[in-house]
Amino acid sequence: MTTMHYKGYEAVVEFDEDAEIFHGEVINMRDVITFQGTSAGELKQALADSVEDYLAFCKQRGEEPEKPFSGQFVVRTEPSVHKAVSSAARREGVSLNKWVTQALERAVSHKVA
Structure with a gap:
C-alpha cells in the first residue's frame, strides 16, 4: 500500500x-x-x-466540501487520566497538547514499525 x-x-x-x-x-x-x-x-x-x-x-x-482533517479533535477521558497526563506534561516541561501529540506520534510510529 x-x-x-x-x-x-x-x-x-x-x-x-x-x-x-x-x-x-x-x-x-x-x-x-x-x-x-x-x-x-x-x-x-x-x-x-x-x-x-x-x-x-x-x-x-451549494455545500461546503469536507476539508481534510484539521489536526484538532476532542478527547474525553477519566479525570484521573487527565490529571496524570497533565502532571506528566508538566514534569517534561511541555504543554498538555504537545505531550499528547508526542504520545500519539509514538503510538502510531510503533504500530507502523
Whole structure:
C-alpha cells in the first residue's frame, strides 16, 4: 500500500492483482472519494479528477466540501487520566497538547514499525 496526495487530500492505493488495476481511496475525511488507474500517471490523474469532481459536486449542491482533517479533535477521558497526563506534561516541561501529540506520534510510529 502506498499513499498519494492532492490539494491536501491523502489517499491510499492498492494493487488488485486479479483485475490488474490500482485502486485508491481518500482517507483523511469522512466522505468517500475513490479512483483507479492502470499506471502511475493514470492513477495521479484519476485522483486529481476524483477530487475535482467531488469539489464541483459540492459546489453544485451549494455545500461546503469536507476539508481534510484539521489536526484538532476532542478527547474525553477519566479525570484521573487527565490529571496524570497533565502532571506528566508538566514534569517534561511541555504543554498538555504537545505531550499528547508526542504520545500519539509514538503510538502510531510503533504500530507502523
